[in-house]
Amino acid sequence: MNEISLNSLRAQKARLAKAVGPTGYKLIITLVFLLLIAVGVLAYAKHLRLAYFLAAAAVACLVFALWYKRDLAVLSPEGPGLNDRLDAAVLTSLDAKTNITAEAIWSQLKTNWQLLFITNHLFLPPENIGRAIAADTLKPKLIWPEAERLADSTGRGAIEVMHVGAALMMASPTLEQQLRRNKLQKSDIAEVLFWLSRNLNLSQQRQSFNSGIGRDWSFGFTNLLYRFGYNISQEVEKGGYFSWLTNSPGVNSMKQAFASGSLAIALIGEDGIGKTSHVYALAQSLLANNDRNYHQIFEIDPSIVVANANRAGYIEQIVNQLLHEAAAAGHIILFLDDAKRFFSEGTGTFDISEILLPIVQSRALPIILAMTPHDYQMLKATKPSLFNLLTPVNLSEPSETDIIHILEDTALGLEHANKVLITLAALKEAYRLSGRYEHDLAYPGKAIKLLTQALAQARDGVVDITSVQETVEVAYGVKVSSAGADESDILLNLEARIHERMINQNQAVSVVANAIRRARAGVASPKRPIGSFLFLGPTGVGKTELAKALAATYYGSEENIIRLDMSEYQNPDDVKRLLSEGRNETKSLILAIRQKPASVVLLDEIEKSHSNILNLLLQLLDEGNLTDTGGRKVSFKDSIIIATSNAGSTLIRERIESGDAAENLQPLLIEDLMKNGPFKPELLNRFDEIVVFRPLNQNELHQIVELMINEVNNVLAEQKVSVSLTDAAVAKIVEKGYDKALGARPMRRAIQDSVENVIATKILDGQIVPGDHLTLDAKDLG
Amino acid sequence: MAMLISEFFTWWYGAGWSQTITDLKRRLDKTIQMFSIPVILRTLFAPWRRIITPPGKSLDTRFRSFIDNMISRLVGLAVRLITLAVALIVVTGVILVSLLVIIVWPLLPVVVFVALVKGFIR
Numbered sequence: 001m002n003e004i005s006l007n008s009l010r011a012q013k014a015r016l017a018k019a020v021g022p023t024g025y026k027l028i029i030t031l032v033f034l035l036l037i038a039v040g041v042l043a044y045a046k047h048l049r050l051a052y053f054l055a056a057a058a059v060a061c062l063v064f065a066l067w068y069k070r071d072l073a074v075l076s077p078e079g080p081g082l083n084d085r086l087d088a089a090v091l092t093s094l095d096a097k098t099n100i101t102a103e104a105i106w107s108q109l110k111t112n113w114q115l116l117f118i119t120n121h122l123f124l125p126p127e128n129i130g131r132a133i134a135a136d137t138l139k140p141k142l143i144w145p146e147a148e149r150l151a152d153s154t155g156r157g158a159i160e161v162m163h164v165g166a167a168l169m170m171a172s173p174t175l176e177q178q179l180r181r182n183k184l185q186k187s188d189i190a191e192v193l194f195w196l197s198r199n200l201n202l203s204q205q206r207q208s209f210n211s212g213i214g215r216d217w218s219f220g221f222t223n224l225l226y227r228f229g230y231n232i233s234q235e236v237e238k239g240g241y242f243s244w245l246t247n248s249p250g251v252n253s254m255k256q257a258f259a260s261g262s263l264a265i266a267l268i269g270e271d272g273i274g275k276t277s278h279v280y281a282l283a284q285s286l287l288a289n290n291d292r293n294y295h296q297i298f299e300i301d302p303s304i305v306v307a308n309a310n311r312a313g314y315i316e317q318i319v320n321q322l323l324h325e326a327a328a329a330g331h332i333i334l335f336l337d338d339a340k341r342f343f344s345e346g347t348g349t350f351d352i353s354e355i356l357l358p359i360v361q362s363r364a365l366p367i368i369l370a371m372t373p374h375d376y377q378m379l380k381a382t383k384p385s386l387f388n389l390l391t392p393v394n395l396s397e398p399s400e401t402d403i404i405h406i407l408e409d410t411a412l413g414l415e416h417a418n419k420v421l422i423t424l425a426a427l428k429e430a431y432r433l434s435g436r437y438e439h440d441l442a443y444p445g446k447a448i449k450l451l452t453q454a455l456a457q458a459r460d461g462v463v464d465i466t467s468v469q470e471t472v473e474v475a476y477g478v479k480v481s482s483a484g485a486d487e488s489d490i491l492l493n494l495e496a497r498i499h500e501r502m503i504n505q506n507q508a509v510s511v512v513a514n515a516i517r518r519a520r521a522g523v524a525s526p527k528r529p530i531g532s533f534l535f536l537g538p539t540g541v542g543k544t545e546l547a548k549a550l551a552a553t554y555y556g557s558e559e560n561i562i563r564l565d566m567s568e569y570q571n572p573d574d575v576k577r578l579l580s581e582g583r584n585e586t587k588s589l590i591l592a593i594r595q596k597p598a599s600v601v602l603l604d605e606i607e608k609s610h611s612n613i614l615n616l617l618l619q620l621l622d623e624g625n626l627t628d629t630g631g632r633k634v635s636f637k638d639s640i641i642i643a644t645s646n647a648g649s650t651l652i653r654e655r656i657e658s659g660d661a662a663e664n665l666q667p668l669l670i671e672d673l674m675k676n677g678p679f680k681p682e683l684l685n686r687f688d689e690i691v692v693f694r695p696l697n698q699n700e701l702h703q704i705v706e707l708m709i710n711e712v713n714n715v716l717a718e719q720k721v722s723v724s725l726t727d728a729a730v731a732k733i734v735e736k737g738y739d740k741a742l743g744a745r746p747m748r749r750a751i752q753d754s755v756e757n758v759i760a761t762k763i764l765d766g767q768i769v770p771g772d773h774l775t776l777d778a779k780d781l782g
Numbered sequence: 783m784a785m786l787i788s789e790f791f792t793w794w795y796g797a798g799w800s801q802t803i804t805d806l807k808r809r810l811d812k813t814i815q816m817f818s819i820p821v822i823l824r825t826l827f828a829p830w831r832r833i834i835t836p837p838g839k840s841l842d843t844r845f846r847s848f849i850d851n852m853i854s855r856l857v858g859l860a861v862r863l864i865t866l867a868v869a870l871i872v873v874t875g876v877i878l879v880s881l882l883v884i885i886v887w888p889l890l891p892v893v894v895f896v897a898l899v900k901g902f903i904r
Contacts, residue, residue: 009785052901060894071793212818214865218825220832330832
């Protein structure tokens with residue numbers, strides 16, 4: 001049956017319940033009390049006839065109140081049929097007198113809180129959805145079976161407003177187009193529906209724990225534990241925490257380990273993976289079990305222990321007493337979070353392994369030590385006897401679906417606490433971008449961290465996809481949002497901007513600019529660096545200058561350049577140095593890119609590096625990431641990779657001198673490099689572009705001198721002094737500053753020697769004062 | 783309206799009554815849980831809060847620890863017996879009230895009818 005009946009008995013019950021409402025119920029109960037008092041008074045006064053009538057009224061009201069509370073207000077599903085399962089809100093919102101069209105259904109349900117939850121989290125105005133549904137002239141006959149299916153798949157017995165609304169939205173082709181414009185898809189409607197229904201199911205399952213007044217009488221006192229620790233079980237018992245992790249593999253593994261007699265568990269997982277949440281879930285799981293609800297999980301706080309240890313050896317004394325109190329109590333599970341703090345001497349940390357070892361050996365106390373895989377391996381190396389007594393329980397990162405679910409649940413708490421709305425798209429963006437940029441934490445911690453930070457970027461109380469992107473852009477200095485008007489202007493005029501500081505090399509500038517535009521417009525693969533270029537050409541023709549110009553123009557500052565002289569990486573062992581994760585390694589590319597993911601990576605004289613490093617470059621160009629010595633991946637997807645090489649310079653010079661254009665040299669040069677050069681074909685093929693820089697001609701050298709004089713004037717501007725050169729002076733500097741082997745590289749030195757020294761002397765002599773302009777001729781130059 | 787009245791009586795003498803009985807059972811379970819009766823019975827003679835004196839080597843210290851531990855057990859027993867006595871009273875009360883509700887439930891609609899008739903014939 002695909003039609004609904006608004007005149008059914010169930011619909012009448014729903015309308016009656018709505019008419020009474022919670023306020024009506026309270027009034028009836030009050031009336032019952034007042035009537036019973038009146039009955040008593042009348043009976044005492046011997047007005048029995050009236051007393052009987054009022055007694056009949058009181059009992060009738062009581063009976064009706066009971067019916068309302070236990071049946072009408074609940075209106076549970078009464079059978080498998082559509083009309084037996086429709087929720088009261090659906091039955092009472094729809095108008096029985098009007099024709100039931102899809103448009104009418106939406107219009108009558110759209111203000112229900114469940115639908116507002118869905119439309120708000122999709123960030124779609126209900127009016128727009130209504131228009132889309134009206135445009136599609138959907139048939140309600142087709143909507144009801146879909147709503148039934150959604151109710152079944154969300155584990156809800158009743159067909160509620162959210163199911164009907166979601167069914168309408170999912171059936172509308174016009175809305176699908178709107179969703180696409182908002183970077184959403186049809187499955188996102190189902191995602192928000194499942195988000196809401198999962199939380200409704202969870203709140204219905206939420207149980208109160210009552211362990212009873214006599215529970216602790218058979219166990220010892222725990223005064224010290226309360227002083228230096230924190231009772232996790234008590235917090236769970238009070239309702240401060242509720243999770244669906246109780247049946248997760250991690251919690252089950254811990255329960256199995258305890259059940260099989262292991263009393264010391266190493267809970268292993270990267271930071272952010274949820275080790276503490278798993279221990280809370282274990283506490284909840286134990287409390288829910290009536291036979292084991294006496295267990296109390298205590299977390300020791302090392303900072304309180306340290307703060308209270310005012311003399312040498314006192315820490316050991318406190319810890320010893322704590323462990324013995326916990327063991328003697330008989331119902332304590334001790335939890336040492338971030339356990340490395342308990343096995344090393346330092347600020348806020350101390351080593352209790354010697355005290356802990358006999359306790360663990362004698363199996364006197366169940367204990368959970370939370371640590372990262374790295375710390376677990378360190379424990380193996382430093383405390384093997386303790387390590388051998390631990391049962392490892394490894395936590396792995398949840399699946400993408402589970403991470404999104406965790407984010408959804410977290411978002412509800414954040415929304416409530418911060419009075420904001422967090423859209424589904426924002427959650428997915430937090431998942432995506434945290435995976436790309438946050439390397440210090442594991443999922444779900446890293447995504448939760450980013451989402452929490454994004455609250456600061458909320459606009460009009462809404463945390464959306466832009467809020468998350470802006471947070472990432474501020475935190476990591478990368479560009480993740482679509483190009484805005486200002487940036488589009490920069491991108492469209494990239495060549496002109498680069499040429500403000502670079503002379504000619506038009507072809508090189510053009511290919512680089514095109515590659516950058518492709519990347520920012522989203523046309524290039526997002527899984528590789530923004531651009532990768534091999535700059536070929538003789539020394540001093542502008543290869544490094546173009547890299548700097550690109551950093552300044554695209555990333556906003558010349559500081560955003562990571563420059564590695566590859567001649568320093570000539571040995572096979574240098575790979576380790578390049579990929580080192582150690583803070584003390586200054587030549588690590590990994591460390592540099594972690595600090596500045598949005599940078600130009602300039603690999604100077606790449607041909608001089610060891611072949612192992614060239615192989616690494618293959619992976620970098622192909623996959624957009626490298627793996628550090630600790631096994632963690634680091635992304636280069638926001639960087640521009642530029643490798644420079646002098647290989648083929650002789651060929652370039654010969655060909656240019658014989659009249660060939662630089663643009664035509666590329667195929668010849670590639671062939672030459674493959675035959676005679678240090679590069680394998682697979683490496684050359686992986687660069688986005690191989691750019692040939694030709695030697696500079698006289699005219700360009702003159703322009704370079706003028707550019708450099710402009711830079712000198714920029715520096716002098718503070719002193720209100722300016723300088724210009726006659727043509728003869730420029731020619732003299734070009735002559736002095738150009739070298740066939742070094743190109744224009746000595747030019748800066750020549751300017752320094754010939755121009756800057758002269759100006760400095762004149763300023764100190766007082767020959768030029770603020771406001772003066774100095775014109776230097778060839779004879780004036782130093 | 784007639785359908786609604788008929789529905790009311792069907793619910794009152796069917797699902798409503800059985801649901802009430804289930805709720806009362808749950809209430810009784812909660813009360814037993816509140817007093818930790820199973821735990822108290824299991825540990826009736828256990829020392830109070832695990833306060834025990836470990837036995838020494840000499841006969842004298844062994845005797846003293848035996849006395850100390852006996853006192854601890856007696857304290858525990860006394861507290862638990864008192865709790866059990868209170869629990870017994872409360873649980874009995876809950877059972878009696880529950881029985882009363884179960885018996886009165888089907889009579890309530892009848893009471894309305896009877897009171898009305900009584901009022902009219904007065």
